[in-house]
Amino acid sequence: MQLEKQKENIQSGEAAPVSGLYRNDHEHANERDFWIGKDQRLPSCPICGKAAAFTLEQQVEHISRDADFS
Numbered sequence: 001m002q003l004e005k006q007k008e009n010i011q012s013g014e015a016a017p018v019s020g021l022y023r024n025d026h027e028h029a030n031e032r033d034f035w036i037g038k039d040q041r042l043p044s045c046p047i048c049g050k051a052a053a054f055t056l057e058q059q060v061e062h063i064s065r066d067a068d069f070s
């Protein structure tokens with residue numbers, strides 16, 4: 001493994017790079033933490049429709065036969 005823990009910032013509408021718990025600090029968010037699966041798009045604000053910035057809080061490892069281990 002050569003991955004480093006990094007805070008990644010992802011915007012609404014972008015696909016999650018990994019499965020995990022994402023936190024957003026949007027002003028209207030009544031839920032701050034979202035479980036998002038890999039390649040799922042992060043939601044935008046249901047109230048104002050604006051994009052929110054999400055930060056990966058906790059990556060969740062999925063054992064998948066499709067993952068390209070090397």
Ligand SMILES: [Zn+2]
Pocket residue numbers: 026027028029045046047048049050
């Ligand atoms: Zn909003």
